Structure formats: structure tokens, C-alpha cells
Amino acid sequence: MSDRPSTPLLDQIARPADMKGLSDAQLVQLAHELRQETISAVSTTGGHLGAGLGVVELTVALHAVFNTPRDKLIWDVSHQSYPHKILTERRDRIRTLRTKGGLSGFTKRSESPYDPFGAAHSSTSISAALGFSVARDLGGVVPEGLGEAIAVIGDGAMSAGMAFEAMNNAGHLDKRMIVILNDNEMSIAPPVGALSSYLSRLYAEEPFQELKAVAKGAASLLPEPFREGAKRAKDMLKGMAVGGTMFESLGFSYIGPIDGHDLDQLLPVLRTVKARARGPILIHVLTKKGKGYAPAETARDKGHATAKFDMVTGEQKKAPSNAPSYTGVFGDELVKLAAKDDKICAVTAAMPDGTGLSLMAERYPSRCFDVGIAEQHGVTFAAALAAGGMKPFCAMYSTFLQRGYDQVVHDVAIQRLPVRFAIDRAGLVGADGATHAGSFDIGFMSNLPGMVVMAAADEAELVHMVHTAAAHDAGPIAFRYPRGEGEGVEMPEEPQLLEIGKGRMIQTGKRVALLSFGTRLGETRKAAEALSAKGITPTIADARFAKPLDREMILKLVADHEALITIEEGAVGGFGSHVAQLLADEGVFDAGFKFRSMVLPDTFIDQASPKDMYETAAMNAPQIEAKVLEVLGVAQIGEKRA
Numbered sequence: 001m002s003d004r005p006s007t008p009l010l011d012q013i014a015r016p017a018d019m020k021g022l023s024d025a026q027l028v029q030l031a032h033e034l035r036q037e038t039i040s041a042v043s044t045t046g047g048h049l050g051a052g053l054g055v056v057e058l059t060v061a062l063h064a065v066f067n068t069p070r071d072k073l074i075w076d077v078s079h080q081s082y083p084h085k086i087l088t089e090r091r092d093r094i095r096t097l098r099t100k101g102g103l104s105g106f107t108k109r110s111e112s113p114y115d116p117f118g119a120a121h122s123s124t125s126i127s128a129a130l131g132f133s134v135a136r137d138l139g140g141v142v143p144e145g146l147g148e149a150i151a152v153i154g155d156g157a158m159s160a161g162m163a164f165e166a167m168n169n170a171g172h173l174d175k176r177m178i179v180i181l182n183d184n185e186m187s188i189a190p191p192v193g194a195l196s197s198y199l200s201r202l203y204a205e206e207p208f209q210e211l212k213a214v215a216k217g218a219a220s221l222l223p224e225p226f227r228e229g230a231k232r233a234k235d236m237l238k239g240m241a242v243g244g245t246m247f248e249s250l251g252f253s254y255i256g257p258i259d260g261h262d263l264d265q266l267l268p269v270l271r272t273v274k275a276r277a278r279g280p281i282l283i284h285v286l287t288k289k290g291k292g293y294a295p296a297e298t299a300r301d302k303g304h305a306t307a308k309f310d311m312v313t314g315e316q317k318k319a320p321s322n323a324p325s326y327t328g329v330f331g332d333e334l335v336k337l338a339a340k341d342d343k344i345c346a347v348t349a350a351m352p353d354g355t356g357l358s359l360m361a362e363r364y365p366s367r368c369f370d371v372g373i374a375e376q377h378g379v380t381f382a383a384a385l386a387a388g389g390m391k392p393f394c395a396m397y398s399t400f401l402q403r404g405y406d407q408v409v410h411d412v413a414i415q416r417l418p419v420r421f422a423i424d425r426a427g428l429v430g431a432d433g434a435t436h437a438g439s440f441d442i443g444f445m446s447n448l449p450g451m452v453v454m455a456a457a458d459e460a461e462l463v464h465m466v467h468t469a470a471a472h473d474a475g476p477i478a479f480r481y482p483r484g485e486g487e488g489v490e491m492p493e494e495p496q497l498l499e500i501g502k503g504r505m506i507q508t509g510k511r512v513a514l515l516s517f518g519t520r521l522g523e524t525r526k527a528a529e530a531l532s533a534k535g536i537t538p539t540i541a542d543a544r545f546a547k548p549l550d551r552e553m554i555l556k557l558v559a560d561h562e563a564l565i566t567i568e569e570g571a572v573g574g575f576g577s578h579v580a581q582l583l584a585d586e587g588v589f590d591a592g593f594k595f596r597s598m599v600l601p602d603t604f605i606d607q608a609s610p611k612d613m614y615e616t617a618a619m620n621a622p623q624i625e626a627k628v629l630e631v632l633g634v635a636q637i638g639e640k641r642a
């Protein structure tokens, strides 16, 4: 006979306060149910599965012991926060994760008071927790109050410079705060680097460290029901060998490692820390990414990210692809180049699969570098590779390159070093939402003196751009391309070396010229087709370069048309702004020339499908068509002319 309760415990828990009366045995049961609910939800939505499964027990323990939302629980990256969302008043919407109008796949301040700090880029949690603890001590006022500050950070995220900057500061300020290092020996890919080896050694060679202050007499401080567990914690902590970890050198007390799937360890340690800790404290917790779901546990990426799947078999339900992905095209072309030129090398910041560099890593491991979640270092490292006579491709998602921007300016651009920036996930990316949108790189790369900036209109163009970048030794060069599949165009037999700063004409028409930069070219063509049915045949050109601009082509478009419209998958301040500057400098506007620039709106667009997001941004074919009609002063059906 099953000893499980007939009504699932999870059904009785809408918020963490509902967990307070549960016994430790019931919390174990709750964790079991929470894991099943997480798997079930993600099977219908897709998303980040493995990381959340790895922190189910930790999530239960933290919410059982601490008093959120008064206590600030900050999930690093927050791709592991689905179980937390289920326990914090969002279970009824958990099957809307990452969809339009639904829950975000990350923590988000506007979504819930239980998400005190939003995240999605990694390694921010310790800084955030420190900020909350200082605000608390300075008498800051927020509606939920300010209690403990707790950061949960993964072993991958811990490798980033920002985490160390925060620990350095926290050790100095000596504020009470808790960092939980969730060590599952995985990043998205297997983690790399000396820190990862160090963490492994921490429990391989010296399994335990002592936390003297916490261990001493902790049990007596706790309320009666917790004394037994605290005694166990004390015994465990007392059993730990004395030895200085790097965390202690930075001013943290260190506890661990402890088994992050064992509530019998987690609960007493957290209760003891809560009762006794002073200053910053780091609890080293060992977990398994994908824990409790065999298809995730055995997957190469431990179920890091998944499409919707069949819960029983684990089989993912992926739409068949009709064209190669941009990422794949980049990865393949790079390997071809590397085969011919031993100076070609590549840098990724913990995204070998996501950037398509896995193939390079497999074929030419000595020339492919995964630097960990360290975009800043990655960019400077690439700069020096270039200074040392190599031809580095620095492959990063647009959104993550933001973190290395000062290095792009200071180490690459000012020194005119020929780093080739392969900027993946350019434009709106879909389910990951605003935090992952590649909205700003056109602007922040194009305003740098000497930087060449290209955008591929399709996968064939990307082939040309990879080869053009490889051949460009005169200074830094960047090319951007979106997430997902290409357009399905015919692939070139031979790559072309593009002339720097020269666009290409797609079709010659009349009255209005549409000048596209990047993959909106497809929507531009569709808009032109719809317009031709209305008797308007626009000229279409593909700019290819935002920097340097094809001045000659642009001025000819101006000379030959009534109006010019630029279209790009980026925020204001990018390609269109550079064209506007050129036209202003040339006095084109003095003569009353009509110019429009279609850019992403000045808002952060929430997650939806990329098509829906571009609809919100008013950048799909119908909106391009409408813009043409508006600029030409042609009334649309159902609309009166002013």
C-alpha cells in the first residue's frame, strides 16, 4: 500500500507560507511532486529543464526555511527557476512559460514579488544579493520588507569575473548574506577552466571543510522541532576537515560540500545558517543537472534546454527543418577556412553548441577556445590573439557580447586589431524574450571608428561574410545573423569576398526604395509583392554593410526615388541612424526628401515567437507595406486621405 497522501501536497501549496506547517518528511514528498510537475509543465512548453530539476530539493528547502518574499532569493541566470515559480503563486500559469502573454522563462520583477531581481544573463546574483543586504542594513524600504539576501549560483556562472568582483566586495563589506554554490559540474556544455577543476578537487581530495562559527552550539539555538536536524548538521559540520578554501580567502565562511538532493542535509544546514551565520557565507551544494528524469540525466546537455517532449519517452517534438541554421552555416564555413589556414582560430564564452563552434572544437581543438562564461576576457583574449598574428573569430550571441563591450572598444577597436566578431542571435530571438534579444549590436558596433559591420540577409550571404571576415586583416570586422533556420536559398558553390562597404541591388523599381540590412530582406520582398498588386513597384537593395555605408548606392537611391525606407533588426541608433546622418550631412533633407527608418521600438519586447515579436515591433511585411503607402501618401483601404 502506498504511504503517499491521497491529495497531492503540491495542491495545498500556493505560496511558500503554506509550506511552513509541513514536516521534513512532507517536504520530501513535496519535492517529489514538484519535480513531476516541473517535468510535466516543460513537456508542454519546452524550455530549460535540466537546471530546474537539479534544484528541486534546494528550492523546497529554501522556501521552507526562509521567508520569501521578505527574504530575497536570487536565482543566477534563473533558467532554473521553474520549480520556484510553481511554489510562488504561479503554478496555475506554469504551462504558459515562454509563450506570448505567459510567464517568462526567467525571474522577472514585474512578474512576482517572489522574484526580487530579474536575471537571464549569468553571474549577477552575488552582486544583487550584496546590494539587497546593504540596502537592508542602510534602512531601505520596499513593500515586502528586506530580510536575508540569498544568491543561488551555478558552477558555470561562478566562473565569470562578475561573480568574483562581487565576492571580493562582499568579503570586504562583511555583510550577512548567503551564497549557495549549486555545483552540478555542468554549464551548458561541460564546464571548462581552472575553477571547475578546483571545485572538483574541493570534494575529491578534501571532502569537507569546517564552518566553525556555525557548528558550535548551533542546535541549542533552534526551536525544538529543528533540534534533531541541527544536531545532525552540527555533527556533519564538525566532521569537516579544516582547510582554507578560496572562498574563505575572499572573506566568506564556507560550508560544504553537501548533497543538494538530500533534504536531511539541506534543511538542517540552512536552518543552522539562518540561526547563526554572520557575514557572508557560501554553502557548496552538489547536485545533478536533470536529476530525476532519465532522458535529461542521460542527455549530452543534461536537459539544459528542450523542445516540447513526450514525457514517457523523452522524445522531443521538433518541427522539421527546411533550411540549414545560420549557426550551422557559420560553424561549417569556419571549419573550411580553418582547414586551409592554420592562423584561423575561434573563441566562445561557454556556448560551443549555441555558436556552432563545437565542430571547430572537434576538428581543431588546439585552435578553439571555450573561455567559460567570460565574454569580457574572451574579447580581450581574441584581441591579443590577433595582435599575436592569429585570425581569431570571436563567436558570441549579440546579447552576451554586450558584456564585453568595453573590451570591444578598448582592446579591439582602438588598437585596430583584426578580430572577427561572429554575432549570433541578432535581432529578436523568441521564447527567451527581452533579455536575450540581440537589439543593440548594430548600434554599439557601428559607432566604433574602424569597425566594419555586416549583416547577412540569408544563409548564402552568411557564407560570403564569413569568408570576407577571414580575409579582412585591416582591422576589426563583425557580421550578424539571427537565431534559427535560414531562408532556404540556394547555397553558393564558391564563397565570394565582398567588397567592403558595398551593398547589392535586389530589384529596381520606382518611387520608393527599400534598403534592408539583414534578414528583414525576406519580409521586404513579401511587402514588395503585395505592393505590386497595388501598382507600386519599390526598388529593393540589400545594404550588407552598416559600416562603412555604401554612400554611392544610398545617394543614388535618393536621387532616383521620392522616398527611402531603411529596415533593420535592431534598435534606434543603428543602420538607419547612420543613413540618416549621411543624408543630413549631404543636405538631402534640405530638399524635403522623404526618409523613414524601421527599427525595433523603444521598448523591451516580451517573449513570443520571433514572428509575433516582429509583429509587435511592426516590422513584418504588412507593416513594411503600410510604411511604403504612408510615405507615398497612398490611402489604404478603409482609410481616408488626410
Ligand SMILES: Cc1ncc(C[n+]2csc(CCOP(=O)(O)OP(=O)(O)O)c2C)c(N)n1
Pocket: 051, 054, 077, 079, 080, 120, 121, 122, 153, 154, 155, 156, 157, 158, 184, 186, 187, 188, 289, 304, 349, 350, 351, 373, 375, 400, 403
Ligand atoms: C553572460 C552570459 N553568458 C552566457 C550565458 C548563457 N548561459 C546560460 S546558462 C549557462 C550555463 C550556466 O551554468 P551554471 O551556472 O553551472 O548553471 P546550470 O545550468 O549548470 O544549473 C550559460 C553559459 C548567459 N546566460 N549569460
Ligand SMILES: CC(=O)[C@@H](O)[C@H](O)COP(=O)(O)O
Pocket: 077, 079, 120, 188, 305, 354, 425, 429, 432, 483
Ligand atoms: C539561459 C540561456 O542563456 C541559454 O540557455 C539560452 O536560453 C540559450 O539560447 P539558445 O536556445 O538561443 O541557444
Ligand SMILES: [Mg+2]
Pocket: 154, 155, 156, 157, 182, 183, 184, 185, 186, 187
Ligand atoms: Mg552548473
